[in-house]
Amino acid sequence: MNDIFKTESIIFQKKAVLSEQYLPDSLIARDGQIREIAELIEPSLHRGVPNNGLIMGQKGTGKTSVAKFVIKQFNEIAPKDEIDTVCIFVNCGIANTVSRVILEIVHQVSPELQVPKTGLSMNEYYNILWDALNEKQTSIIVVLDDLEMLKNLDILMSLSQAGGKMHIANDVHIGIIGISNDVFFTEKLSPGLIQSVNYKEVIFPPYNEEELAEILNSRSSIAFREEVIDEYVIPTCILLSQKDGYAYKAIKLLEKAGNIAERKNEDFVSDKHVFLANDELKSESGIETLKKLPIHQKLVLLSVVRLAKVSDEKITTGQVVAEYQDLCSKLDLNPLGRTSVSKMISEFDMQDIISASHRSRGRYGKTRLINVKWDRDRIKEALYYDYKLKDL
Numbered sequence: 001m002n003d004i005f006k007t008e009s010i011i012f013q014k015k016a017v018l019s020e021q022y023l024p025d026s027l028i029a030r031d032g033q034i035r036e037i038a039e040l041i042e043p044s045l046h047r048g049v050p051n052n053g054l055i056m057g058q059k060g061t062g063k064t065s066v067a068k069f070v071i072k073q074f075n076e077i078a079p080k081d082e083i084d085t086v087c088i089f090v091n092c093g094i095a096n097t098v099s100r101v102i103l104e105i106v107h108q109v110s111p112e113l114q115v116p117k118t119g120l121s122m123n124e125y126y127n128i129l130w131d132a133l134n135e136k137q138t139s140i141i142v143v144l145d146d147l148e149m150l151k152n153l154d155i156l157m158s159l160s161q162a163g164g165k166m167h168i169a170n171d172v173h174i175g176i177i178g179i180s181n182d183v184f185f186t187e188k189l190s191p192g193l194i195q196s197v198n199y200k201e202v203i204f205p206p207y208n209e210e211e212l213a214e215i216l217n218s219r220s221s222i223a224f225r226e227e228v229i230d231e232y233v234i235p236t237c238i239l240l241s242q243k244d245g246y247a248y249k250a251i252k253l254l255e256k257a258g259n260i261a262e263r264k265n266e267d268f269v270s271d272k273h274v275f276l277a278n279d280e281l282k283s284e285s286g287i288e289t290l291k292k293l294p295i296h297q298k299l300v301l302l303s304v305v306r307l308a309k310v311s312d313e314k315i316t317t318g319q320v321v322a323e324y325q326d327l328c329s330k331l332d333l334n335p336l337g338r339t340s341v342s343k344m345i346s347e348f349d350m351q352d353i354i355s356a357s358h359r360s361r362g363r364y365g366k367t368r369l370i371n372v373k374w375d376r377d378r379i380k381e382a383l384y385y386d387y388k389l390k391d392l
Contacts, residue, residue: 010225011262011269017222018255020248023068028218029211030062036202037070040177041141044085045077050141050175052160052197057204059181060248066204067143067179074141085139085173093146093292098122098155101144102129109138126158130167139173147178148185148294157196182294184340207247212238215247216254224258224269232271233257240278253277286374289351290382296336299327300344302383302392304354305376314369317342327392345370353379 009015016022027034033055040053055063071087078085088108095101099117102125106115110132115125133140142159144150159176162168176197186194186201207215216234233254241250256277261269293301303323307315321341328335345368349356356370372379384390 009262010267011228011258012223013225014222017219018251023065027066027069028214029207030066033066033202033204034070037067040200041074041175044139045081045083049173052175052199053177053202054199055179055202056183056185058206058246060246061204061206062247063179063204064145071143084137087141087143089143091145092150096149096151098152099125101155105129105140105142106132109133109136109140133172134169137172141175141177143177145179147180148182153193157193160197187336187340209238209242212242212247212250216250219251220254228268230268230270233269233274236271236274252281256280287378287382290379291385297344298383298386298389300324300341301348303327304370305372305379308372309376314371317345317368330392331388
């Protein structure tokens, strides 16, 4: 029987550096954000109270990598200085309920504790957490990645008020840092929660062409064997991802282009492979991306799809806003304003899901003419994956 595994790649030498999990020793074009996040938790190194923060930006702008980079350095420094504070990273895409978040924190603070995953009241879970922190005399900084995926945000208020309500000792502190891909996330927070958490915003803008080139060149020099990358590969990866400014997409294209070349038993990677990788990426990620949208973005896109389905003509922003408000009413949700809806439409336009061109109406200003570019049934299938939308 022939060997089914290739023990040596003619394309890659260290493919792992192109994965989402890879954390470089240095980060490109994010010095300002690194400093801002470090300043949130720096008081803990002086036995002070850490600041709360909310990190926001589109997916692929380096938010999680920067947060993990800062956490790693803090967790290396703190024990050396005998600082009883630990940074805890929680992926809310996985731990998406309050009890799961608490279990993750308790596990990292007191791994010896055997806490049941179900069967306890929420107060019992919180009491286990408070007892663990007090017994260990440990302060924590909880970093909640994909915060918009958390089903109940009440935990933010509970954690931020733990000291004031005397659940934890005076010398035990809790800091909260949220990370969200939803640039409209703050509009969904109640005034009471905003006042209680009192967070500082850290914004991650898209990368420009030079920054993307530096990131890709840095990764490719480690990931690939020498002289297997055509000179047009990285510029093409940038061209296909620069519209968004997402390093994530550019790196994924680079990896997939290498995979395709390897699959075809070719000994070099060209721009042809990058274009094939882009087609593959669109096919794979389209549905999954829509499934993970925040609820209001899902409702705006569903409004566009429903209106486009019954009209041969292009639809306007005003029509979308009216349909979106109607859907919010059916779900008993407070709708966002017209400006927010318009921003979401622009975002879907940038992602090439819809076309939303501007047209002048003379003295009445401008309006958008919108139509759907993706297959409507596939979009609806992805949106209706959310059980809350199935009856709409």
